[in-house]
Amino acid sequence: MKIGYIGLGNMGGPMCRNLIKGVNHQVVVHDLNPEAVAACVAVGGTAAESLAKLAAECDVIFTSLPMPKHVEAVVLGEGGIAQHAKPGSTYIDLSTNSPAVVKRLSAELAKKGIAMLDSPVTGGVPRATAGTIVVMAGGEESVFEANRALLAAFSSTVVHVGPIGTASVAKLLNNMLAFCNAAAAMEAMTMGAMAGIDLRKLFEIITNGSGDSAAIRGLEHRALAGKFEASFHLDLAYKDLSLAVELATEHGVPGMIAPQVLNLMRMARGMGLGGEDSSTSLKVYERVMGREVRLPK
Numbered sequence: 001m002k003i004g005y006i007g008l009g010n011m012g013g014p015m016c017r018n019l020i021k022g023v024n025h026q027v028v029v030h031d032l033n034p035e036a037v038a039a040c041v042a043v044g045g046t047a048a049e050s051l052a053k054l055a056a057e058c059d060v061i062f063t064s065l066p067m068p069k070h071v072e073a074v075v076l077g078e079g080g081i082a083q084h085a086k087p088g089s090t091y092i093d094l095s096t097n098s099p100a101v102v103k104r105l106s107a108e109l110a111k112k113g114i115a116m117l118d119s120p121v122t123g124g125v126p127r128a129t130a131g132t133i134v135v136m137a138g139g140e141e142s143v144f145e146a147n148r149a150l151l152a153a154f155s156s157t158v159v160h161v162g163p164i165g166t167a168s169v170a171k172l173l174n175n176m177l178a179f180c181n182a183a184a185a186m187e188a189m190t191m192g193a194m195a196g197i198d199l200r201k202l203f204e205i206i207t208n209g210s211g212d213s214a215a216i217r218g219l220e221h222r223a224l225a226g227k228f229e230a231s232f233h234l235d236l237a238y239k240d241l242s243l244a245v246e247l248a249t250e251h252g253v254p255g256m257i258a259p260q261v262l263n264l265m266r267m268a269r270g271m272g273l274g275g276e277d278s279s280t281s282l283k284v285y286e287r288v289m290g291r292e293v294r295l296p297k
């Protein structure tokens with residue numbers, strides 16, 4: 001079997017390298033960034049001559065791409081997967097994508113005899129690197145079972161959610177909670193700083209108390225340490241939360257919290273911070289209050 005992998009960035013890179021190390025199959029890799037390709041070739045991957053060639057020769061093709069529009073271009077665009085992949089092959093999208101888009105892609109690919117799973121992941125770069133990322137999958141159960149071992153090669157938890165699109169819904173809701181929890185944590189830490197209490201002690205109390213969350217812990221070595229280099233770009237977080245808010249609108253669910261956090265992200269993007277880490281929203285509070293909010297060592 002030959003496996004194709006398109007999109008080797010912050011997430012796709014480490015997941016692909018774990019796949020290469022974890023399976024006895026040739027893995028053909030493709031990215032617009034030659035350095036990202038080289039890092040996967042260095043551990044045994046094969047650089048694709050082109051997207052079209054990769055699509056034509058692989059039995060299973062993964063993508064891990066930033067936005068729905070990038071996935072659509074790679075799947076439906078000229079020289080892409082729909083045009084060149086073999087009937088009987090399987091396409092697995094690991095990106096965080098729109099449920100409507102993945103359903104449309106799946107329907108287009110089905111016309112060519114290509115099966116699809118929407119298979120977003122959660123856990124961030126550290127867990128992608130450690131091979132302990134959580135993978136969720138939407139699509140036909142038989143397609144999921146046929147590919148379960150491949151997914152398990154780079155993850156610790158693999159969950160089949162239901163039909164195509166359902167995994168994307170689960171992923172958007174997971175991220176909505178993560179971003180809302182992170183925004184609440186930023187607000188609390190800013191309030192603690194303004195009230196003049198020791199932020200390290202506040203952090204210790206919260207992370208051992210009922211206010212604890214993975215989100216506040218995730219801020220410790222990022223924004224609260226003054227580190228804003230992206231392991232997860234704010235622009236991508238904004239995409240995810242926008243899709244979650246669209247989902248609430250589609251189903252008529254009152255948006256009490258997520259739209260507020262989307263506005264916070266909009267302010268940070270308006271400050272030119274979209275290319276920084278998703279935790280950079282803390283800088284909105286800092287700008288408004290005129291002081292830095294940092295954890296003492």
Ligand code: NAD
Pocket residue numbers: 006007008009010011012013030031032033036064065066067070073074094095096097121122123124125231232233236237240
């Ligand atoms: P990234 O920007 O670091 O990487 C994307 C990669 O795709 C880049 O290397 C880029 O060169 C490549 N690319 C873009 N267009 C391409 C094309 N047409 N053909 C080939 N390569 C192309 O993004 P990321 O953080 O790795 O995120 C990838 C996906 O995973 C996104 O959908 C994101 O929302 C999701 N995600 C990210 C995280 C995280 O913590 N970073 C966590 C879970 C899910």
